[in-house]
Amino acid sequence: xxxxxxSDRVTLYRADCLxxxxxxxxxxxxxxxxxxxxxxxSGRDGPHQGNQIIGDGDTxxxxxxxxxxGNRPALVFGSWRHPVLHAKQAIVWxxxxxxxMGNLSIPWKESWELxxxxxxxxxxxxxxxxxxxxxxxxxxxxRQHPNQKPVGVLGQLVEKCPGCILDPFMGSxxxxxxxxxxxKRFIGVEIDPTYYAIAERRIxxxxxxxxxxxxxxxxxxxxxxxxx
Numbered sequence: 001x002x003x004x005x006x007s008d009r010v011t012l013y014r015a016d017c018l019x020x021x022x023x024x025x026x027x028x029x030x031x032x033x034x035x036x037x038x039x040x041x042s043g044r045d046g047p048h049q050g051n052q053i054i055g056d057g058d059t060x061x062x063x064x065x066x067x068x069x070g071n072r073p074a075l076v077f078g079s080w081r082h083p084v085l086h087a088k089q090a091i092v093w094x095x096x097x098x099x100x101m102g103n104l105s106i107p108w109k110e111s112w113e114l115x116x117x118x119x120x121x122x123x124x125x126x127x128x129x130x131x132x133x134x135x136x137x138x139x140x141x142x143r144q145h146p147n148q149k150p151v152g153v154l155g156q157l158v159e160k161c162p163g164c165i166l167d168p169f170m171g172s173x174x175x176x177x178x179x180x181x182x183x184k185r186f187i188g189v190e191i192d193p194t195y196y197a198i199a200e201r202r203i204x205x206x207x208x209x210x211x212x213x214x215x216x217x218x219x220x221x222x223x224x225x226x227x228x
Contacts, residue, residue, distance in 0.1 A: 005200050009185045014196040017168030017189040021068050028163030031175050033077040034062035065168050074118040075157045087116035093131045093153055124160045131156055154178035173199025180206040
């Protein structure tokens with residue numbers, strides 16, 4: 001299967017991840033926000049009202065992907081209603097006080113979300129199990145997917161992962177943007193053509209932005225003169 005887009009560090013597929021995953025090599029970690037199995041659609045007025053995610057009727061696609069992935073590092077957003085059963089831990093993303101309606105008959109909002117930690121081989125220093133200070137992005141402020149996460153949240157997750165990052169449920173491409181910003185290789189797969197187009201556009205822009213901050217190459221003779 002040929003990639004839909006490819007550059008030096010990024011490879012993207014508009015396809016079903018269960019068809020793509022067996023063909024991939026050189027992938028070191030999964031960071032993804034898969035279908036939760038909750039058949040969610042926004043009831044708020046706005047561009048995402050009524051939109052549902054492909055495969056969100058259950059967690060079959062998520063669970064099949066994780067079974068194929070095995071015991072390698074994986075960070076998977078999900079719901080306490082449908083947990084990843086073999087997860088070693090869960091991280092809590094504090095979404096901020098303005099988020100999370102939940103059950104209105106209960107006097108606590110679901111202003112948080114879980115990230116299930118699977119497999120072994122993560123990097124970096126040991127940190128708190130709560131991600132704070134990065135609140136949810138509203139559609140009125142540029143959110144292009146019903147469940148789009150802030151780049152800052154994905155960045156904190158991606159930086160703990162080794163090597164090449166795979167997002168098999170890429171959505172609007174936030175994991176890819178974070179990976180590009182951190183200088184990591186990224187492979188993304190998205191089945192929905194509308195969201196794939198958004199993801200590719202955002203990741204291409206992140207690549208262009210990253211190039212603006214790359215230092216100019218120094219010619220060999222110039223480099224030598226620096227030490228004379």
